[in-house]
Amino acid sequence: MSNDGYFRGKVCVITGAGSGIGRALAINLARRGAKLALSDIDADGLAETVHSCEELGAQVKSDRLNVAEREAVLAYADAVKAHFGVVHQVYNNAGIAHHGDVDKTEFKDFDRVMDVDFWGVVNGTKAFLPHLIESGAGHVVNVSSLFGLLAVPGQSAYNSAKFAVRGFTEALRQEMIVGRKPVQVTCVHPGGIKTAVARSATYAEGIDGKNASSMFDKYLAIHSPEMAAQTIVDGVRKGRGRVLIGWEATLLDLFVRAIPSTYQRIAANVERRFLP
Numbered sequence: 001m002s003n004d005g006y007f008r009g010k011v012c013v014i015t016g017a018g019s020g021i022g023r024a025l026a027i028n029l030a031r032r033g034a035k036l037a038l039s040d041i042d043a044d045g046l047a048e049t050v051h052s053c054e055e056l057g058a059q060v061k062s063d064r065l066n067v068a069e070r071e072a073v074l075a076y077a078d079a080v081k082a083h084f085g086v087v088h089q090v091y092n093n094a095g096i097a098h099h100g101d102v103d104k105t106e107f108k109d110f111d112r113v114m115d116v117d118f119w120g121v122v123n124g125t126k127a128f129l130p131h132l133i134e135s136g137a138g139h140v141v142n143v144s145s146l147f148g149l150l151a152v153p154g155q156s157a158y159n160s161a162k163f164a165v166r167g168f169t170e171a172l173r174q175e176m177i178v179g180r181k182p183v184q185v186t187c188v189h190p191g192g193i194k195t196a197v198a199r200s201a202t203y204a205e206g207i208d209g210k211n212a213s214s215m216f217d218k219y220l221a222i223h224s225p226e227m228a229a230q231t232i233v234d235g236v237r238k239g240r241g242r243v244l245i246g247w248e249a250t251l252l253d254l255f256v257r258a259i260p261s262t263y264q265r266i267a268a269n270v271e272r273r274f275l276p
Contacts, residue, residue, distance in 0.1 A: 006237050008033035010137075011084040015067050015124055016094030018045025020195030021143065023052075024229035025091055030058035032233075037080040037087075039065035040094070067094045067120030077127035087131040089139040089236070092124040098157045098202045109202060110157045117161035122168060129183070138183035139236055142169040146191045146249045150256045150263060153271045173241050184239050188232055189253070191246030192222045222246070 012029050016022035018040030026038055030053040038053070040046040043064045050062045061083050065076055081087055095117045098109045121142050132138025147155055148162035166187055173185035228245045235243035244250050256263050 006032075007233075009035065010088040011035045011037065011080070011086055012089040012091065013037040013039075013080060013087060013124075013128060014091040014093060015039050015065065015120070017049050018042040019049075021190065021193060021225045021228045021232075022091070022093045023049045024225035025093065025232060026053050027056070028226070028229040028233055030056040030060075033058075034089075035059045035084055037061045037063075037084070039063045039067075039076065041066050067092075067123055068115035070119070070123050073120075073123040074127045077124075077131060080128075081131045086135050087128055088135050088137055089141065090124055090128045090132065091141045091143070091232075092121040093141075093143045094120050095143065095145075095161075096202075097155075099154050100157070100203060100205075101154055102156045104205060105157055110160070112202075113157040114161050114164075117158070118164045118168075121165050125168075125172065132183045133181050136182045138181075139186065140169070140172065140183060141186045141188060141232065141236060143188045143190065144169070146189055146246075146252060148187075149189055149249070149253050150267070152267050170241070184236075186232075186235055186240055186243055188235070188243045189245065189249050190223075190228050191244075191249035191252075193228045193245065194222075194224055222248070 007029055012034045014022050014026050014036065017026045017038035019042065022040065023045070026036055026049050030036060036053055036058050038046060038049060038060060039062070040049075041064065046062060046064065050060050053060050061080060063076060063079070065072060067073055077087075096113060098105065098113050100109065125140055125142065129140070132140065142165055144165040145158070145162040147159050148166040151159045169185060169187040173187075175181075176183045176185055223246050231245045232243055244253060
């Protein structure tokens with residue numbers, strides 16, 4: 001177990017804990033002595049994460065949860081508070097993806113991505129915020145994306161949700177400062193992480209999903225979930241408002257800020273030239 005006392009004994013809530021960054025976060029925090037409330041819509045994946053965390057000696061509350069179901073999330077927050085008596089940190093990590101141009105993407109696909117990736121974050125934040133304030137030492141960690149910093153062709157639904165998470169989280173952080181509330185707020189922007197998000201994504205008609213996901217895994221997924229989790233944990237400990245994961249996230253963030261309009265044409269030309 002880590003000798004990092006910052007997280008020891010703290011009650012940490014993680015959504016999307018059944019795989020990827022969520023699982024890596026759970027295991028990382030378990031090693032640091034945190035108490036965990038873990039949820040995912042994938043019960044089997046969640047069970048594997050719980051087993052790994054319990055082997056490390058962590059106290060774990062495990063629940064199957066769809067973050068898009070607001071009433072369920074509100075009830076879940078109350079249940080976590082009742083179980084542990086306090087809630088210190090919430091990691092709104094659950095997310096899905098969809099690939100397709102605007103004219104080929106159905107309304108239902110936009111709705112589905114927004115329901116999970118944006119409203120899931122809002123639901124989790126709103127449900128737990130009173131408990132975090134009550135704790136006197138709260139922290140909200142909302143996972144956006146590199147695609148919450150820049151837009152790319154074919155990712156309008158995902159871009160919309162992740163940009164929205166960024167705006168929501170940055171506004172929340174300022175509100176906590178203005179109101180002198182005892183809650184820190186962090187927005188996370190992962191770059192290319194080796195998770196199942198591309199393989200489990202949905203695709204608009206005419207797109208070869210298998211080929212697209214394999215290209216992501218081969219060329220873009222360059223960092224491990226464990227590296228991502230460690231970067232997030234370091235950012236939380238230091239109270240950072242924004243955490244960029246990966247050199248590419250840092251580089252592209254600077255690129256977009258330097259040429260906020262021109263980058264769009266460059267991205268479009270790269271897509272047209274190199275991708276099918």
